[in-house]
Amino acid sequence: MNRPESEGRDLYAIADLAEEFGISTRAIRFYESKGLLTPERVGTTRVFRRRDRARLILILRGKRLGFSLRDISDYLSLYDAHSQVKQTRMLVAKVEERLTLLEAQKADLETTIGELKDIKKLAEEQVGVGS
Amino acid sequence: MNRPESEGRDLYAIADLAEEFGISTRAIRFYESKGLLTPERVGTTRVFRRRDRARLILILRGKRLGFSLRDISDYLSLYDAHSQVKQTRMLVAKVEERLTLLEAQKADLETTIGELKDIKKLAEEQVGVGS
DNA sequence: TCGTGAGTTGACGTATACGTCAACCATTCC
DNA sequence: GGAATGGTTGACGTATACGTCAACTCACGA
Incomplete structure (x- = not known):
């Protein structure tokens, strides 16, 4: 059901994402420092995957809507919980609140x-x- | 068409507005310092009228929507222009942009x-x- | 007349969200 | 092997939007 061979084919450098979304690399590093992004490392260099890119899209949308990074962080954890499907009752409450x-x-x-x-x-x- | 007698009957103290909208008096003074509100003065004491109260409502709504005070300031000037009806072409452009x-x-x-x-x-x- | 409460003005502090800069690797191309 | 290119980490600076605090004024009531 999983296709290990198709994995590892979607790699982005920090500058790729910065350019694509019109933000600075510094901003991306800042989001990581706040735990909103968790890119892998090759040596010291950050390597981003589709998941990170998707999260970045959510981050930027959240910002456009006027949410703080703290809000957005909570919001992202809803998505994480969504895919993990645990603590489901809590999740429903949080989603309703939001x-x-x-x-x-x-x-x-x-x-x-x-x-x-x-x-x-x-x-x-x-x-x-x-x- | 205007009723001068009914004017001057709607006076609010800073604390009235602060309590009504659940914000601090300091915040209100801050909005004034930024030119978003222009209460009259009796001696040194601020006196707010319906106009100021209406503007405060717009300010708070703008903030809920994630706009900066600078944005909100521009926004309020749209309302001002609206009632003054001058520079109308500029106004239409600004409204469309917003x-x-x-x-x-x-x-x-x-x-x-x-x-x-x-x-x-x-x-x-x-x-x-x-x- | 004193104090109590409400209002006022700076001055300073704080949180958020980055930008800027310096100093430092690591690769790559000639 | 040296320079350019791109990446990394602090450290520091900045703008926004207030909160906090001190010090002062003023009106009112016991």
């Missing part, structure tokens, strides 16, 4: 978007839309 | 919410939902 937060955030966002659309409409009427 | 940002954020949020719901579902199946 969902409540996010749904509230979504409501805030929708309110804000609505208000801005109103402003835009009024402003456009003021000018004459097509002019 | 809307693009927020729509992207909303997409991020919906993705995240979706993922968490998946995790929750899997976890619940693992346990047996009603148990």
Whole structure:
């Protein structure tokens, strides 16, 4: 069910990921120092795999949403637990908590978007839309 | 069309607002120092009106959404421009820019919410939902 | 008149999230 | 073998968003 031969074929250098996601290598090292990433080492050099890359995507999305690295760390552990499927009750509670937060955030966002659309409409009427 | 008599009837002390919104008076003073609020003064004491209270609500919502005070400041100026209705073309552009940002954020949020719901579902199946 | 409570202004401290810089390997290419 | 290239670790600096604290003012009531 596992394919050891296909493993070890997805290796990224720190600079690869930095460039791909438009962040600094220093930032990536910082995330590692906070335990959000756990790349392997070849000697002293970091080697990242698909898992790390996926986590990095989650990290950056979390940041775009305004979460702290601490929040994101918790969030990532939900994913880990997800694949490990242990302490499942705790997990459900945590997920629900997070969902409540996010749904509230979504409501805030929708309110804000609505208000801005109103402003835009009024402003456009003021000018004459097509002019 | 304006009712001067009904004005000046909505006065809040700094502590009123702090308590109402569960923040510190220091925070409110900080927002003022950053130009986000402009309460009047009676002697040295700050006096807030409905306008300030409304702005504070926008500030706190912005913060919940993960925006910096700098962002929120820009955002508030959209509202100001909105009521003043000047520089209208600039305003439309700014609003559109902000809307693009927020729509992207909303997409991020919906993705995240979706993922968490998946995790929750899997976890619940693992346990047996009603148990 | 004294003190008590509420408000005010700096000044300083703190946590987060990095950027910058120096000094140091390790490879590789000529 | 020397230089360039890319990677590594501290150490230090910076911006944001406040909290904490000291020292002061002012109004009010016993």
